[in-house]
Amino acid sequence: MPNWLIHNKWTDKAGIDRLIANYVDRNIDYGTQWVEESHKNTNSNHDDERIVVKQLRHFYKKDNETKYSNKYLYVKAFYIHHLLDYFRETRFNIQDLDLIFKKFLQEKVTIEISIDNGSKINFKKEIQSIFKLFRHNKDQLFADLEGDYISPTTKKTSP
Numbered sequence: 001m002p003n004w005l006i007h008n009k010w011t012d013k014a015g016i017d018r019l020i021a022n023y024v025d026r027n028i029d030y031g032t033q034w035v036e037e038s039h040k041n042t043n044s045n046h047d048d049e050r051i052v053v054k055q056l057r058h059f060y061k062k063d064n065e066t067k068y069s070n071k072y073l074y075v076k077a078f079y080i081h082h083l084l085d086y087f088r089e090t091r092f093n094i095q096d097l098d099l100i101f102k103k104f105l106q107e108k109v110t111i112e113i114s115i116d117n118g119s120k121i122n123f124k125k126e127i128q129s130i131f132k133l134f135r136h137n138k139d140q141l142f143a144d145l146e147g148d149y150i151s152p153t154t155k156k157t158s159p
Ligand SMILES: [Zn+2]
Pocket: 002, 028, 029, 081, 085
């Protein structure tokens, strides 16, 4: 069971509407909508793409469909979701934010996608603003990460 309470807390901080945040969380953890969409385009050679690339392409499209498109809120929610998941998964020291951010970009997500007209778009600006948000709220981040979020079962003692 994904802990969307924590996810919501951080997307709130980033100024992302709950409707957008919940859409992104649901799609990443359960969704197949973006998969179906990418298969509609039969002459695309995107089939061997990593899932995160397909997700990012989908959320980028969603951002372009909305009037908030210049803010890339779907894309930001995508990065926040995966970053919070990454804190839970990584074998690196999560206290070392510089290292975590670097590894996150190397191992977990992609910074850049190519769009339909063949040109490339990168989200460095959005990523940097999210890193900044986490850095500035470091204490709260570690408090969130310490609790049930990281190890949901270890706190409960079996009868
Ligand atoms: Zn997740």
